[in-house]
Amino acid sequence: MFDADAGIDGKPLVAAVDIGGTKIAGALVDSSGTLLATTRRPTPATAGAQTVLGAVREVPADLAADGRWPEVSAVGIGSAGPVDVAAGTVSPVNIAAWRGFPLVDEVRRQVGLPVTLIGDGVALAEAEHWQGAATGYRSVLCMVVSTGVGGGLVLDGRVHGGPTGNAGHIGHISVDLDGEPCPCGGRGCVEGLASGPAIARYARAGGRRPGPDGDDSAAAVAESARAGDPVALAAFDRSARALAAAVAATATLVELEAVVIGGGVAAAGPLLFEPLARHLDTYAALPFVRGLRVHHAQLGTDAGLVGAAAAALRLIG
Structure with a gap:
């Protein structure tokens, strides 16, 4: 009581x-x-x-x-x-x-x-396992892809935060050994390739220019991608590839059943999830990883x- x-x-x-x-x-x-x-x-x-x-x-x-x-x-x-x-x-x-x-x-x-x-990644795992897309799974990675990239793990049916609360912090796994330095001190981190600001930077470097409103955010890049802009589409493909590499590595390590992805970048929907599925076919090669299910987070912001x-x-x- x-x-x-x-x-x-x-x-x-x-x-x-x-x-x-x-x-x-x-x-x-x-x-x-x-x-x-x-x-x-x-x-x-x-x-x-x-x-x-x-x-x-x-x-x-x-x-x-x-x-x-x-x-x-x-x-x-x-x-x-x-x-x-x-x-x-x-x-x-x-x-x-x-x-x-x-x-x-x-x-x-x-x-x-x-x-x-x-x-924040553990919070996403708590929420989605309680009443969202991760409900019913015993082994799942929940990710937030937004200004940064974070994550949380559900293992054996329980949210696993680790000793300091950082278990599942997938945004700072290196997926490019010769990649750009990351503010975390590492190099080639998922966050530097897959986050909203990373998508915007890549599109800008590829020649995309903001529209009349001056918006060059990841959301604006998504609008350009929906209109068929090849640079914008390439920016989302790059993000999805980095995510796929990190998800496949995590699934191989702890044998996940599913991954749940939320955050502002995930709001782009098929622009992110379709290339993610394609790249997972490449990176998640072992038999016990190939059945990994991918879900859009249900609880949004x-x-x-x-x-x-x-x-x-x-x-x-």
Whole structure:
């Protein structure tokens, strides 16, 4: 029983915060995973550490204006990584000012509630395994392909975060040994080839020019690809090939049943998933890997919030 923590409808309420390189989202969430109130702020990813923290603090402040806030019993944070769940610190590759940043302590001081932290890829795995495309699978990789590339693993029917919470962080597997240096310190990482900014860079270098609105984002490249632009199509093919190589390697290592892919780049649909299937036929060659199923994530942009809420609900029992 959760009487002491029950929301106004009898269900325990938690707050969830989802921190990425582009946006910081927040929600009040009940024990069934329903988002009851939401808010969103842009991430000042190139700003100083305290400026980024200030943007994060605005999210719980927005949620606290809701009349149900007094019923909230814990806060779950899903953050771009790497993270260290034991220390409560974050070092997102796409937020340069945060290295070993004590995010959990800072948010706990603000809200005066228990706070727990998970990586954004693990949050996606939590959400999709709870009530999305990964439901029913015992061994699945869940990936987010957006400003960055992250991932989380479900092994033997349980989300597996690893000792620091970074297991499944597939975006920083090297798939090009002679590739470009990555901000993580590696070289030829999946993120540098498959993320939204990588798609936009490749298309720009190939001669694609923004339209009258000046938009040269991955979403704009997707529009050009749908119109048949060969450079834009090549950019998505390159992204899909990098993803296929990393997925096949992971599936070979831990014998996956399926992969679930979400995030802004996945919203391009067939532009990403059709070449991904084609390249998987090349890279996933062993018999026990060839049957790998590929699914589009079902929870969309809410997945990070649902996953962070799942972590908060676990924290309160």
